[in-house]
Every structure is written in structure tokens, then in C-alpha cells.
Amino acid sequence: MSTTHDHIAQYWEYADATLKALRDRGLRPTPELYHVWFIYYADDNPEILRVINAVKAGGEELDEETLLQLYYRYIFDRQAADFLQRGMEDFFHLIENSDDCLTTARADMRNYGELLDQSLETLSDHAHVSPVLSELETQTKGMKTTIDTLHQRLDGYLKRVVLLQRELDETRERSYTDGLTRVSNRMHFEEQLFKLAADYDSSETPDPFCVMMVDLDQFKAVNDQFGHRIGDEILVLIASMLKANIKGRDIVARYGGDEFAILLNHTSLDDAMHIAEDMRKRIAACEIKAKHSGTSYGHMTVSVGAAQYVANEGGAKLIDRADNALYRAKKDGRNRHFAAE
Incomplete structure (x- = not known):
């Protein structure tokens, strides 16, 4: 419990020091400027610590533009980049798995369609022998039509997945540029x-x-x-x-x-x-x-x-x-x- 209280007390100290730094320099208490100073006092980013200390040691003034550059360089960019990278990796994984599933399903459909073609030939030769075989021929033709339709749809889905993969590759390239x-x-x-x-x-x-x-x-x-x-x-x-x-x-x-x-x-x-x-x-x-x-x-x-x-x-x-x-x-x-x- 005491450890938790110590952490809370530390955060209050960082917050007080941050607000004082903003007031002393006549800076607006925007979330970006507050975030930079808070991280500085919390000693949570060595780059921000080094830059601010170097500017202070040189007797220069830390203006709003300098602090915003620190925010977008060391805080915002990294958070946004991490978020984008995780999201894109998950999405690529989903698309790649979809591609595999659709390709397998299309192959299975094609094999099943060929099997139905062979069955129809046999049934057509013997349909006149038995009403049962005649009915089975009719049902098999219906199934063959359904399989052909599904096969065409799977072809369409695969084309869309290929297009989406190409667009994702282009998006990844843009995200790196x-x-x-x-x-x-x-x-x-x-x-x-x-x-x-x-x-x-x-x-x-x-x-x-x-x-x-x-x-x-x-x-x-x-x-x-x-x-x-x-x-x-x-x-x-x-x-x-x-x-x-x-x-x-x-x-x-x-x-x-x-x-x-x-x-x-x-x-x-x-x-x-x-x-x-x-x-x-x-x-x-x-x-x-x-x-x-x-x-x-x-x-x-x-x-x-x-x-x-x-x-x-x-x-x-x-x-x-x-x-x-x-x-x-x-x-x-x-x-x-x-x-x-």
C-alpha cells in the first residue's frame, strides 16, 4: 500500500513541476506541452531529457515550437507508429489466412464438381432402368449447378483478396514513406x-x-x-x-x-x-x-x-x-x- 502512495505522491510532484515550468515560461498548458514537461520531470525519455538539458545549459529559451517538435518526434510519432504497425500486422495475417482458406475451398469445389460430372454420366446411362436413379440424376444435376455457382463466387472472392493484398502492400509502402x-x-x-x-x-x-x-x-x-x-x-x-x-x-x-x-x-x-x-x-x-x-x-x-x-x-x-x-x-x-x- 505504501508503494502505491509513494507512486501517487511522485506523480503529484511531477505534475506540480510541470505546471510550474509552463507558468514560468509563459507557455500554454496544452496536452502536448504538458506531456513533454511531465516526461522530462519523470525522467521517462532519455532523448527529451538530453535535449531540454542541453538547451537549458546553453542559456537558451525553450519555446513552444521546440517543445512541440520534441512531442511529435519522441512521443506522438512512436505511439502512432506502434499502433499502425500492430494493426497492419494483424490485418495482413487475417488476409493471408483468408487467401489460404479460399484457395483450399476452391480446389475442393473443383474436385467435387468433377466427381459430380462423372456421376452424372453414369446416372444418365442407367436412369431409364430405375425411377430412383432418375430422381438421383435430377438431384445430382441440381447439386452440380450449386457447386458451379459456388465455384464462380470463390473465384470472385479470390480476385478481391488478391486486389486487397495489392492495396495493402501499397498502403504498407506508403506507411513507410x-x-x-x-x-x-x-x-x-x-x-x-x-x-x-x-x-x-x-x-x-x-x-x-x-x-x-x-x-x-x-x-x-x-x-x-x-x-x-x-x-x-x-x-x-x-x-x-x-x-x-x-x-x-x-x-x-x-x-x-x-x-x-x-x-x-x-x-x-x-x-x-x-x-x-x-x-x-x-x-x-x-x-x-x-x-x-x-x-x-x-x-x-x-x-x-x-x-x-x-x-x-x-x-x-x-x-x-x-x-x-x-x-x-x-x-x-x-x-x-x-x-x-
């Missing part, structure tokens, strides 16, 4: 990363792999100066340049806002740093122009942090180490790439 940049989204990136980490940990001779976190420098200033439409065009351009710098099995994903994540298969940290340097220089040398008008918006730079997977550390820790290297690159002046320690 960022709507703006058309590279992978965070859900797909993390799913592939965690799978790769599990394969690495279970292998006797694993191949190295790395994660790179890439952040656009001073992107907020670009949005403020030129507007979000131009900002979106820049994100699309940067995403395409990042994708052009990787191999076919590697993954580029929009991780959140103006931050991208790259999963490099069969790649050592030294090789990842060469890729990061080449990528950073190519982007810095590219003049940003509006897609339709051709108006120049100057040059953009990126900061990059890279980390190589260490056995049994798990995907989340690998991302943290790459993110810390990215933070060092930005703190050191931006337009740089750092390897995780």
Missing part, C-alpha cells in the same frame, strides 16, 4: 535498424554497420525568411542528395523536422566518415534554387554525427550515440561531421 520527401520515415528506419541489430547480435561473424544523423544547419532561419513552402522544397532537395550518396541496401529516412537518419549496411565507422565528408561537401557546394521560378536561396550546410554498432547495445543506444556526435558537430560550429566516441 515520408509524405514530403519520399524517403523512408522514422518508423521504417527504426524497424530496419532494430532488425539489423538483432541479426548482428545473433551472428557469429557479423558485418559492421553504422547510423548517421544529419541535421540542416540554421533551417529555422530559412523557414522564417523564405516561408515553409521554400523550406519544404529544400527538405526535398536535401533528401534526394542524401539518397544519391548511399548504396542500394542503405536507408535514408526523415527522422523528424529537418533531421535525417541514414542506416549504412556493411559499413565501418571509417567508411561512414568518408561518406559523411563527401555528403557534407556536396550539399555545401550546391546552390539552392526554387523549383519553378529558379530563384536562388544561396547554400545550405548540414552537420553529421556517425556511430558504429557495438554488440548488444541495441538500436536506441546507437541512435543516441550518433545524435550526441551530431550535437558536437553543431556545437563546434556546424557544417562538420563527428564520429561517436
